[in-house]
Amino acid sequence: MKYLKKLVGDNCYLSPISPEDSEIIAKWSNDLDVSINTGDASNMITYDLQKSNVEGTIKNGYGFLIIRKDNDEPVGTCRLKQIDLINRRAELGIFIGDKSCWNMGIGTEAIKLILDFGFNIINIRNIMLEVYSFNARAIKAYEKCGFKEIGRRRKSKIIGNKEYDEVFMDILAEELKGSIVQI
Numbered sequence: 001m002k003y004l005k006k007l008v009g010d011n012c013y014l015s016p017i018s019p020e021d022s023e024i025i026a027k028w029s030n031d032l033d034v035s036i037n038t039g040d041a042s043n044m045i046t047y048d049l050q051k052s053n054v055e056g057t058i059k060n061g062y063g064f065l066i067i068r069k070d071n072d073e074p075v076g077t078c079r080l081k082q083i084d085l086i087n088r089r090a091e092l093g094i095f096i097g098d099k100s101c102w103n104m105g106i107g108t109e110a111i112k113l114i115l116d117f118g119f120n121i122i123n124i125r126n127i128m129l130e131v132y133s134f135n136a137r138a139i140k141a142y143e144k145c146g147f148k149e150i151g152r153r154r155k156s157k158i159i160g161n162k163e164y165d166e167v168f169m170d171i172l173a174e175e176l177k178g179s180i181v182q183i
Helices: 019-029 032-038 047-060 106-120 136-144
Strands: 012-016 062-068 074-084 089-096 126-132 148-159 162-172
Touching: 012 074, 012 106, 019 032, 019 047, 019 074, 032 089, 047 062, 047 074, 062 106, 074 106, 089 106, 106 126, 106 136, 126 136, 136 162
Parallel strands: 089 126
Antiparallel strands: 012 062, 062 074, 074 089, 126 162, 148 162
């Protein structure tokens, strides 16, 4: 499949998500290593449900497939959801589904690209996310991109008799460092 290069970084680019991408996303979403980090481990994601989710993202938000630049292979997804254009805010969702691409900086770069898009193309002012306290790798990536913790829902996630906090983070448009969107 040929992917469109909507936003291009050094190591990856973001391509508009398509219903044809549903199969690979469903496979990632059913991988416990991936879905525990996203909080979706208990969800039963079928191909049909994933296709419906993708179609909903296309209608109600901005969804992208994260593509490795060196081989044009999809490695994950990112999206802006819960978009409120009146108050200029949105929520970020992202995951790297291809575990061979974990710890390579691709997620961090994809976050910077979608933040740039959100702040400089669709004119959002505040982007928030939720992450579980055990997901140190994701928290580190978010902090690298400029996100700050704004609160916690304590002991809100239980996995294997261990309790974890849900961490809320956000970033404002003026806190984004660097931009690819320039005239």
